[in-house]
Amino acid sequence: MAGTFTYNFDTSTFRGTSTIHTGLFIGGKWVDPVEHATIDVINPTTGKVITTITAGSSKDVDIAADVAKTAYKASWGLKISGTERGKLLYKLADLLERDADEFAALESLNVGKVFASAKAGDVQMTIDVFRYYAGWADKVQGKTIETNENKLAYTRHEPYGVVGQIIPWNAPLLMLAWKFGPALATGNTIVLKPSEITPLTALRFADLIIEAGFPPGVVNIVNGYGATVGQAITAHPLISKIAFTGSTLVGRKILKASSESNLKVVSLELGGKSPTIIFDDADLDQAIQWASIGIYLNMGQACTAGSRIFVQEGIYDEFLAKFTVVTKNLAAATGDPFAVGTQHGPQISKVQFDRVMSYIESGKNDGATVHTGGARHGTEGYFIQPTIFTNAKPEMKIVQEEIFGPVGVVIKFKTEEEVIEAGNNTAYGLACHIFSQNISRALRVAHSLEAGTAWVNCSQSADKAVPFGGYKQSGIGRELGEYALDTYTQVKSVHVNIGQKL
Secondary structure: OOOEEEEEEEOOOOEEEEEEEOOEEEOOEEEOOOOOOEEEEEEOOOOEEEEEEEOOOHHHHHHHHHHHHHHHHHOOHHHOOHHHHHHHHHHHHHHHHHOHHHHHHHHHHHHOOOHHHHHHHHHHHHHHHHHHHHHHOOOOOOOEEOOOOOEEEEEEEEEOOEEEEEOOOOOHHHHHHHHHHHHHHOOOEEEEEOOOOOOHHHHHHHHHHHHHOOOOOOEEEOOOOHHHHHHHHHHOOOOOEEEEEOOHHHHHHHHHHHHHOOOOEEEEEOOOOOEEEEOOOOOHHHHHHHHHHHHHHHHHOOOOOOOEEEEEOOOHHHHHHHHHHHHHHHHHOEOOOOOOOOOEOOOOOHHHHHHHHHHHHHHHHHOOEEEEOOOEOOOOOOOEOOEEEEOOOOOOHHHHOOOOOOEEEEEEEOOHHHHHHHHOOOOEEOEEEEEOOOHHHHHHHHHHOOOOEEEEOOOOOOOOOOOEOOEEOOEEOOEOOOHHHHHOEEEEEEEEEOOOOO
16 A cells, blocks of 8 residues: 655744655556665655655556556546546636645645745646636637538547656646646647656645546556656657647657657647847846846756856846845845745755756866855755856857756847847747847847747746747747647547538
8 A cells, every 4th residue: 555644834924734655656546666675765855865756667657558558448538528537627726725835735745836936826827827728628629621612621639648757856746737628628638747756746746636536547656767657658659649848858859759669649848948128128137137137047957047147248247246146136046945935955866966066066177267155055955056057158058058057147138130140049949038128129030039938028928828849959849828738639630521422
């Protein structure tokens, strides 16, 4: 019998308990894996073990896929109306809203997010996403197409059936919603692998799936490592579509596994090296605040992080001076995510801490200047000082590669044409940020940059109704908005002879 774990929160911002099942969630029940294995879940604030969860294998994915296929044929998919699917999604959102503080606390504990940000940001956006797709559930429809008087032709948008979903560690609850919302609204069943680093909110969320009344087997959650559970999901013959958020390296592996198995449809949301471009006519104080959010949100652990900050030469010195103050203030407010006044938490893990620090050392060795930060913060946990580099060259690793940490490079530019070329000088194309009070120029630059999302005079401002995804090596397909429904449905054309005689 799968076990449970109870954590007692006694902090200045949240007091309460959370009980989480630590097993696998398959067929509406908590089960042990076929082969016993465990994973330690670490608190990034302290570096200590929070709890241990069970780890599945390919054998558990086989069981979950079979169960999901049975549920799709018997009690989900086209067997249930969109109206009923919508009611369940609305119920799910209501339950999460009821338990918002608990889920925010779990995100703070397991991910290191500042509690207030986790509640107002991640949890609230998750609630909003489920309500948004609840509204779409009964509006997935095809078209009647005029051909000739002897034929009725129409299309149906049908679910794929069983979909596999693999979510990352940087925003586990919100990424779960981005995947679950459109998949369930369109009638698919799910086999999900949460990150082995941050599984707690996904496991707790499974209890809400039960409480909301979803039929058993519609949602299945298999803990485990990417090389075992993730690989099994990407190659499984019963899984017809895979959705993944994570690194470009793993995205390539998923495409390869799809090509070598059943050619499952793949959508990928991958890495980024997003430019933030600040022209000399920008509202400078606003641009500085938004640029800070752009790079330091979630401790820099965001695929859309504006880590290449291009500043026009007329305001470069003033920007750098003021941005340095903001960065140092953030460093002074770094600490326990549950403490009042904390604005910046830890990196997610020792591995990620070491990775970010190695990029900082690379920048130093390549000749860039550490303007501020560049070191560990404190002695416990995985904290890194918010860091600004200057005097960096385009070919340096800190300019070209995704760091996924609180490390920004400030670069001076002269002309619009120059900065467009520099902004596009990357293998990625996920997002960009443009700051100018000349809206014609801002839009011209936004249209010229090779990125799936352009934020003008703001940053990191995603919305549930607006599609999100990348160009180039930042991914395939779109999440959020009506566009996401297309990634979870396949179009069937129906031709009906109503008059033609042979």
